[in-house]
Amino acid sequence: MTHELDVRRLLCPIPVIRTQNRIKTLAEGDTLKVLATDPGVLNDVPAWARINGHEVRETGRNGNEVFVLLRVGKKTDDIF
Amino acid sequence: MNDTTPIQRRAIALISGGLDSMLAVKVVQEQGIHVEGVNFFTGFCVEGHTHAIRKKDQSKEKRNNALWVAEQLGIKLHIVDISEEYKDVVLNPKHGYGANLNPCLDCKIFMVNQATLMINKARELAGDKGFDFIITGEVIGQRPMSQRKDTMPVVDRESGADGLLLRPLCAKNLPPTLPEIEGWVDREKLHDFSGRNRKPQMELAKAFGFTDYAQPAGGCCFLTDAAYSHKLADLWQARNERNYELDDIMLLKVGRHIRPRPHFKLIISREEGENNFLEGYRYQFASLQTTSCPGPLALIDGKLNEGDLQLAASIVARYSKDRLADQVTVEVRQPGGVAREITVAPLPANDLDKQWLLA
Numbered sequence: 294m295t296h297e298l299d300v301r302r303l304l305c306p307i308p309v310i311r312t313q314n315r316i317k318t319l320a321e322g323d324t325l326k327v328l329a330t331d332p333g334v335l336n337d338v339p340a341w342a343r344i345n346g347h348e349v350r351e352t353g354r355n356g357n358e359v360f361v362l363l364r365v366g367k368k369t370d371d372i373f
Numbered sequence: 374m375n376d377t378t379p380i381q382r383r384a385i386a387l388i389s390g391g392l393d394s395m396l397a398v399k400v401v402q403e404q405g406i407h408v409e410g411v412n413f414f415t416g417f418c419v420e421g422h423t424h425a426i427r428k429k430d431q432s433k434e435k436r437n438n439a440l441w442v443a444e445q446l447g448i449k450l451h452i453v454d455i456s457e458e459y460k461d462v463v464l465n466p467k468h469g470y471g472a473n474l475n476p477c478l479d480c481k482i483f484m485v486n487q488a489t490l491m492i493n494k495a496r497e498l499a500g501d502k503g504f505d506f507i508i509t510g511e512v513i514g515q516r517p518m519s520q521r522k523d524t525m526p527v528v529d530r531e532s533g534a535d536g537l538l539l540r541p542l543c544a545k546n547l548p549p550t551l552p553e554i555e556g557w558v559d560r561e562k563l564h565d566f567s568g569r570n571r572k573p574q575m576e577l578a579k580a581f582g583f584t585d586y587a588q589p590a591g592g593c594c595f596l597t598d599a600a601y602s603h604k605l606a607d608l609w610q611a612r613n614e615r616n617y618e619l620d621d622i623m624l625l626k627v628g629r630h631i632r633p634r635p636h637f638k639l640i641i642s643r644e645e646g647e648n649n650f651l652e653g654y655r656y657q658f659a660s661l662q663t664t665s666c667p668g669p670l671a672l673i674d675g676k677l678n679e680g681d682l683q684l685a686a687s688i689v690a691r692y693s694k695d696r697l698a699d700q701v702t703v704e705v706r707q708p709g710g711v712a713r714e715i716t717v718a719p720l721p722a723n724d725l726d727k728q729w730l731l732a
Contacts, residue, residue, distance in 0.1 A: 302653035304623065306414055306437055310454050330649070333437065340440040344450055357649055373411075373451045373491060 295324045301358065305333040309341050312363075316347065319365045324350065327361045335359050382557040383407045383504045384539070385488050388450060389593050390438025392574055392586045393510030393542060398446050399581050400541040401508055404558050408508070409449045411491065412439040413484055416456035416622050417463075417595045438587040445583070455487060456619055463596070464615050468518075468527075473602035475594060477518040478527065485509070485532035492537070506537040506552045513543040514568040522546075542566045542574070595626065600732045604630050607731050611635060611675070620657070624672070627651065629692075630731040633684055637675025638731075641692055656708055661689045664714060665702035668693025683717055690719035 298315050300308035308329050319325060327338055332354075338361045339349045346366040353360055386398045388410035398408050443450035462483045466476030488507045495503035511520050518524065525547065529538045536551040539558065544550070545565035553560040566573045578586060595601040604625045609615045611632070624640055628647050632638040639661075642648040648670045651660075658672040671689045682705060690701035696719045706712040 302650070306412075306418070306439075306452055307454075309437065309440070310414060310452050313452060330653075337437040337440055340437065340444055341450070341452075344440065344443055344448075373453075373495070 294320070295326070298325055298327045300334070301328055301330045303329070304331050305337050308334050309337050312338055313341065313345075316345075316363070316365055321365055321367055323365045325363045325365065327363065329359050329361075330357055332359055334361060338363070380501065381405065381407055382506070382552070383409070383502075384506050384508050384552075385492055385504050386410045386448070386508045387484055387488060387510070388412045388439045388442055389510070390440075390442050390587055391510065391593065392571075392578060392583075393512060393515075395442045395446065395510070395583065395586060396574060396577050396581070397508050397510040397541045398442075398448065399583075400563065400577075401539070401558060402446065402448075404562060406558065408446070409451065409504070410439070410443050410446075411451045411453060411488055413459075413487060414452060414454045414456060415459045415480075415594070416619050419593050419595055442586075451491075453487070455483075459483065460617070463617075468524075471518045471597065473597055473599050474605055475518075475596040475602070477516060477597075478524055480594075481509075481511075481519040481528050482531045485528055485534050485538055489533045489537070505557060506539055506550070507534055508539045508541055510542060511540045512566045512568075512574075513540075513546050539563075595622075601625060604731045607632060607638075611638065620654070624654070628671075631688060631725075631729050632731055633688060633726070633729045634675075634681060637673060637677050637681060637685070639671045639673060639685055639688060641671040641689060642669040655706065659708060660706050661686055662704050662706070663690055663693040663695070663701050664704045665700075666693050666695040666698070668695075668701070682715065684720075686715055686717040687720040688725065690717055691722065691725065693719065695719065696722075 296319060298311060300311050308331060312327055316325060335352050339352060342349050342363050348364040348366060349361065350364050351362040384401055384406050386394060386408050388394045402408055440450055462476055462479050466479040468478040471477050485507060492504040513520060513522055513525060539550050539552050540547065542564045543566050544560060544563035546567055549560060552558045608621060627650055628643055629641045630638060631641065642651050651670050651672055654672055658674060660673065661671045662668060668689065669692050673685060677685060686703040689703055693701055695701050699718060700716050701719055702714050702716050704712050704714050
């Protein structure tokens with residue numbers, strides 16, 4: 294399934310925290326498009342995804358907005 | 374696995390994104406400890422915020438140093454939003470404030486307490502796969518409030534960590550902790566750094582092959598900043614209440630804050646990036662913007678009568694392109710979107726009372 298997360302107007306690390314919390318509710322193989330206005334999202338969300346085993350499919354800009362497209366990776370035994 | 378296989382000990386590290394926490398993790402990783410990081414979001418973090426907002430800084434690379442450090446070390450990082458619970462630390466610090474509104478000792482106690490709760494929860498949920506101890510990059514004598522010889526034991530005691538808090542960079546200057554006493558880590562391979570001299574950290578970074586790391590830039594928390602603390606104190610005084618919401622403390626990071634009267638304040642953007650950021654708050658605040666010429670966007674915090682509105686518009690006009698013109702037209706927009714225009718003479722620079730400027 295494809296999902297969207299709107300974190301426009303929020304500043305890092307809040308978009309990363311929202312992405313982290315949203316992905317916990319998704320299934321392996323789902324895709325999540327994160328829409329943001331903080332350009333830091335283009336670095337931070339991919340970094341968070343790499344650390345936690347999710348795939349970064351695409352990143353891009355559209356005027357003042359940026360997006361990151363993620364594919365949810367395998368669920369791990371995270372306890373937090 | 375048989376009974377003789379040693380248990381791999383697991384630690385949670387408080388990761389700020391600076392060099393010290395990076396080194397502290399590496400020192401214990403070298404002893405075969407599994408480490409995961411935790412980074413707490415208080416709302417006052419300097420990390421990325423101002424350069425994310427301000428257009429002039431947008432050529433600089435924007436990265437969250439805590440995430441970057443975690444990636445360099447190959448560890449997981451849990452980013453935890455504690456902004457709501459953290460209010461009590463800022464509003465009622467048992468150990469008081471530092472030079473500004475920075476409750477550094479209470480902050481450290483709170484963060485170590487949060488990490489202690491995390492390891493307790495992990496132990497309940499996962500038993501042996503939980504975590505055994507906490508590490509920080511603290512160095513004795515490095516910070517005037519939270520990292521002194523007499524206050525570092527206070528953090529361990531009042532956080533509830535009870536001997537499970539290890540500071541690998543200065544452990545040899547402190548009494549042995551449980552991880553050392555139990556032999557989970559070898560005390561001899563820990564360090565004895567002290568003071569504000571950064572040379573030992575630089576040398577250790579070099580030994581580990583770390584060539585890129587965040588340079589200290591006056592702390593990682595806006596509460597250590599005099600101008601920011603002044604604006605926060607002003608907010609409490611104007612509202613006659615010591616409290617805040619996340620939006621309040623975000624807005625204190627943006628724009629010129631001008632309080633021409635005790636009952637209202639203007640937040641005026643300084644450039645395009647701030648303009649875009651404040652635009653997102655126009656549904657919450659009444660706002661002013663020049664329409665007869667390019668000019669900044671200003672949010673109004675407070676309730677204005679007609680005279681106040683004329684003054685506010687003349688201040689905003691003073692920061693517009695036509696600041697020297699006889700008259701400037703300013704749009705007054707209510708949060709619901711209803712707008713009208715008024716025409717004012719820009720306030721002459723000399724009439725802008727310096728005491729109105731909150732900085």
